[in-house]
Amino acid sequence: MIEVENLTKYYGPTRAIENVSFKVEKGEILGLLGPNGAGKTTIMRILTGFFQPTSGKARVANFDVVEEPLEVKKRIGYLPEIPPLYNEMTVSSYLEYVAKLKGIDFKEIKKKVSKTMEMTKISNVEGRIVGRLSRGYKQRVGLAQALLSDPEVLILDEPTIGLDPKQIIEVRELIKSFGGEKTVILSSHILPEVSMTCEKIVIIDKGNVIAVDTQEQLSKRLKRGGEKIFVKIKGQENDIIKQISKIKGIKGLQKELEEDGIVSLSLESEGDKEIREEIFKTVVLNNWILYEMRAEHMSLEEVFLRLTTKEEVEL
Numbered sequence: 319m320i321e322v323e324n325l326t327k328y329y330g331p332t333r334a335i336e337n338v339s340f341k342v343e344k345g346e347i348l349g350l351l352g353p354n355g356a357g358k359t360t361i362m363r364i365l366t367g368f369f370q371p372t373s374g375k376a377r378v379a380n381f382d383v384v385e386e387p388l389e390v391k392k393r394i395g396y397l398p399e400i401p402p403l404y405n406e407m408t409v410s411s412y413l414e415y416v417a418k419l420k421g422i423d424f425k426e427i428k429k430k431v432s433k434t435m436e437m438t439k440i441s442n443v444e445g446r447i448v449g450r451l452s453r454g455y456k457q458r459v460g461l462a463q464a465l466l467s468d469p470e471v472l473i474l475d476e477p478t479i480g481l482d483p484k485q486i487i488e489v490r491e492l493i494k495s496f497g498g499e500k501t502v503i504l505s506s507h508i509l510p511e512v513s514m515t516c517e518k519i520v521i522i523d524k525g526n527v528i529a530v531d532t533q534e535q536l537s538k539r540l541k542r543g544g545e546k547i548f549v550k551i552k553g554q555e556n557d558i559i560k561q562i563s564k565i566k567g568i569k570g571l572q573k574e575l576e577e578d579g580i581v582s583l584s585l586e587s588e589g590d591k592e593i594r595e596e597i598f599k600t601v602v603l604n605n606w607i608l609y610e611m612r613a614e615h616m617s618l619e620e621v622f623l624r625l626t627t628k629e630e631v632e633l
Contacts, residue, residue, distance in 0.1 A: 319344040319471065319501040320365065325374035327360050334360040335525040337374070342518075345498040349516035350505040351618075353626055356522045358505045359399065362473050365503070366396045379470055392421075395469035399476045401460025405449030409440060409459055412448055413466060420467045430466055438462040439488060453480035461489065472496065474504040478511055490515050513618040523626045536621045546614040547585045548574075549597060553606035555581050561600050567591035580609055 320342040327334045335357035342348045350358045363369040365376055367387040375382065381389040404412050413431045422430055435441045438458045443451060448459060457480045464472060477493065478486045486508075493515055496502055506512050512519065513533060521529040521536075529536055551558050555573075558581050563571050570586035587593045594611060601608045 319346075319379060320503070321375075321377045322361070322365075323375045325361065325364060325376055326372045327357075327364065327369065328372045333525055335522070338522070338525075338527050340520050340527060340530050342501055342503060344501055346518060347493065347497050347502040347504070347516050349512035349519045350503055350522065351509070351512060351519060351622060352522035357525045358522060359475060361522075362396075362398075362475055362503070362505065365390075366394055366473055367391055392467075393470045395464035395467065395472045397460050397464040397472075397474045397477055399479070401456055402463070403448050403456060403459060405447070407448055408445055409435070409448060409451075410444040412459070413462060416463045417466050422467060430468075434462045434465050437465065437492065439485075454482060454485050457481055458485070458489070470500060472500050472502045472504075474502065476506055477504055478506065478508060486511065509618045509622060519618070521622065521625050528625050529621075533618050533621065536625075545587045545593075547587070547594060547597070547611065548582070548614050549585065549611045550580055550582050550609040551601060551606050552580045552609060553604065557604065558606065559583070561604060562597065565593060565596045565600060567593045567596070584614070 322341070323339050325338040326336045338357070338361060340348075350361065352358050360369065364371050365378060365383060367383055367390055370384055375384075377383065378390045379393045381393070383390050404415070407415065410431060413434065414427055417427045417430055418424075432441070435444055438461050440455060440458050440462060443455055446455075448456065451459065457477070461474070461477060464474070472493075474493070478489050481489060490511060493502060493504065497517070504512070504516065518530070518532055519536065520527060549562075551562075559571065559573065562568070562583065562585070567587050568585055569588045570584075572584045574582035574584055585593065585597070597611060598608065
């Protein structure tokens with residue numbers, strides 16, 4: 319649905335992005351992450367036709383963003399970081415105006431505006447002046463204008479900025495509901511939001527793509543020294559630590575917590591050795607009770623910090 323190939327953009331002598339390449343499949347939700355000034359907004363503006371690249375190509379729904387910009391814009395709903403609002407208009411009149419600009423059939427405008435306001439939870443302020451709304455409501459009006467034409471592609475720059483926790487959850491669930499139907503690219507500084515919303519992540523640093531994958535795969539590729547396993551076992555603490563530490567393939571063991579006879583351990587395997595089966599066998603042989611066993615994955619914050627520091631990581 320979206321193909322970016324060797325995209326480069328210079329502002330005079332200043333490089334914003336260089337040789338950026340990635341793909342977004344139809345119905346996929348992709349998170350665009352990077353420190354401030356990394357080039358995220360530049361990529362979004364090129365994809366939406368606001369900027370032309372210095373070199374490279376970008377296609378949306380098989381249309382070239384430079385050669386066929388109008389066809390691209392027909393298929394995109396765009397929410398920039400600062401929503402494009404007219405503060406002197408009412409919410410409903412503003413959305414009706416945007417609907418006309420987008421070429422929506424005159425007979426369908428009222429219906430489309432009503433449906434979009436309901437979807438973004440702004441029906442209760444449809445008669446209010448936009449300039450008098452709270453920041454959170456303004457953000458949702460901006461999201462509504464992006465959704466008005468029911469676009470195939472949504473490009474959202476910081477879509478939850480200014481929203482309260484309840485509104486953030488509502489917008490997150492709305493974006494997730496588009497998965498499989500709309501293709502979504504979103505940029506956010508709120509890493510947990512990206513982690514809970516996006517299927518794939520592109521991490522950009524200093525204008526270059528440094529990783530493209532799911533959070534789980536990035537976490538696995540960044541692990542050093544083997545997999546980490548967290549277990550909760552009920553039994554005698556000394557016996558549990560003694561027997562578990564004897565399992566071949568365990569190179570690290572750390573006690574996390576003991577409560578009501580339940581011992582929590584964080585274990586690290588050697589290399590790519592699988593230790594979960596042996597842990598289970600040991601629990602059964604000793605008549606302990608296994609309450610929990612799971613692999614510990616890096617959080618998105620850990621992945622992001624690892625990849626955007628000077629520490630060299632082989633990917």
